[in-house]
Amino acid sequence: MAILENRVQTKNNLIELSKFTLFFIRKSLVTALILLSCFLLYFSYPKTIATFALDSIGKTLSLGTIVYGQSVNTAKSLYSMASYFQDLEAENLQLKLEIASLSKTQELASSLKAENTALKEILNVPQNIEEKFVTAKIVGTMMSPFTSYAIIQAGENDNVKVNDIIRGTKGLIGRITETGNNYSTVMLINDHNSRIPVITENSKARGILARQDNNLKIIYLQEDHNAQVGEIILTSGDGKIFPRGIPIATVIKVKDREAFVEMLDDLNKIDFVVVASNTE
Known part of the structure; x- marks a missing residue:
């Protein structure tokens, strides 16, 4: 069970790291584009170039937002799938443990039955009482x-x-x-x-x-x-x-x-x- 918990923790850590990386990239991209926009607005000439640059930056920001949203949704889907498979793995391991326990119980019952039969034969106890x-x-x-x-x-x-x-x-x-x-x-x-x-x-x-x-x-x-x-x-x-x-x-x-x-x-x-x- 300790091994299973370690596997689950590792998967959770990877998912959280992916989400943090996407968030960091988006924030960095937004910050860079905002700075570039400010620079072009106040220091660029003529106005046509500044307007074109501003529109381009806006479109880029919109596209980045869409890509980020899709990335987050994808990460959530991956997280849900990982959780689902994590539950399946835990259930599978639990079933294996129960099967092993039942096998031991069956072996013990068979051994006790054989021992009981042998003792009855030694003591000459009637075996079949209807x-x-x-x-x-x-x-x-x-x-x-x-x-x-x-x-x-x-x-x-x-x-x-x-x-x-x-x-x-x-x-x-x-x-x-x-x-x-x-x-x-x-x-x-x-x-x-x-x-x-x-x-x-x-x-x-x-x-x-x-x-x-x-x-x-x-x-x-x-x-x-x-x-x-x-x-x-x-x-x-x-x-x-x-x-x-x-x-x-x-x-x-x-x-x-x-x-x-x-x-x-x-x-x-x-x-x-x-x-x-x-x-x-």
């Missing part, structure tokens, strides 16, 4: 002190099955409990009958997410747990329904062997959900 997703619209919800469920516009015709998990925009919100041809019922995670094995993200405290006394809690925490306010809770993978690692809620209060949590998604503001079915 995940099927269906996006569905929520057509109705029912949330009361006794039950919390939703009706979604997706059913058996969309390959939706009982116990498929439902995700909102940020995390888990429930699971399928009943299916029809084109609609299904979702038990939301704040339903009194919902029980989800969970683990806190940082302290790794395990428990069961459940609704008690109109509060969403993690219950059955161990006595020596270290759950902290602000932690994200995830599905632990225990049991056969929910895969490990799906975010659900945030810890807002810890009391003895319980932790009060708040869902990541606001159920009142969700219009569409994702129905996920994982099969190995």
Whole structure:
């Protein structure tokens, strides 16, 4: 970029020098012709010669003014063209730098991908886990002190099955409990009958997410747990329904062997959900 700036500065200096030279020549020519005119007016004889000389000088001055104006316009055009090509050169250099950066990023991504594949082979990690997703619209919800469920516009015709998990925009919100041809019922995670094995993200405290006394809690925490306010809770993978690692809620209060949590998604503001079915 320093080289580019030097090139631009050099072009600007040349243009300014050209403009100054034209201005200096014009001023010198005008001054000389004016002096000559004065000399001929006051010291020349006869008058016919003086008149002829004065007319000649006037025509020369007019011609010089025209030439100077055209020269200035030409200099301005050259300056505009130089600025245009200067911008093109700067843009071209910037694009070259971005291409070089993207090439390095691509090389790094390829290297990391190869390394990841090699590590999975060493650890004997399954490479192909098929995940099927269906996006569905929520057509109705029912949330009361006794039950919390939703009706979604997706059913058996969309390959939706009982116990498929439902995700909102940020995390888990429930699971399928009943299916029809084109609609299904979702038990939301704040339903009194919902029980989800969970683990806190940082302290790794395990428990069961459940609704008690109109509060969403993690219950059955161990006595020596270290759950902290602000932690994200995830599905632990225990049991056969929910895969490990799906975010659900945030810890807002810890009391003895319980932790009060708040869902990541606001159920009142969700219009569409994702129905996920994982099969190995």
